[in-house]
Amino acid sequence: MRMRLKKTQAAAVVLLMLTASVAASNCGGKNVNTIVANTADYGTALAKSIKATGQAVADAETQKLISREDSVKALNVLLRITEKGEEAGKYLQLILNAQGTPASVEAAGKLQTVLEFMDSELFNVLVPIKDDKLKANIVALVTEVSKTIGVIQREVLGRIK
């Protein structure tokens, strides 16, 4: 009797575990709300990094490591990137509003393009900067921003339905 119950118990456990793994494989993946929320969180970190980069440029000018003209050039590059960030926010909102429709997929494609522009434009911040030490600092900041953009791209690419 006891042996029979143990066998039944083992069979039930195996069956339940199989059911769970099938359910997990069928239902896995994040929903659009989660993807948008994660992307927006990374975007917030990105905006803070851009602001910090601007501050580093301004401080460098104060320390006479960069001319006023060059700091304005670098700040303008950052401003253009930030304006693209505003566009990214609009596309994120569209993805959230239109989830499950073709408009959502279209917005995801446009967001991808905006992110690619931001990433390609980013290293132009370095062009006006000649001081090696300052350049190294800005490279670190810009690389961090670029990494964040990469994470956003991976979060968005191919996941919006």
Place this chain on the structure above:
Amino acid sequence: MPDVNKALTDATQAMKLIQTLVGIAFPLGGQIVGIIRVLQDSTGVDQKTREEAQAAVDTFNASIADAKQDLKSKIAERTT
């Protein structure tokens, strides 16, 4: 007269039955809890709501607006 031996046998059998039931219930209960957790993770119980996503987008927009304003101020200070 009550049959003491029979009563003891019955009590022993009852104890064995309880032991068997407890032996089944505990491991099975643990497995079920584990499976429910796997299902919760995979079916989106822990996923974000529309409101949470909207709040994250709003925070993002506010951060971008703040960065833009900060950069514009810095540029204006240097060009006017």
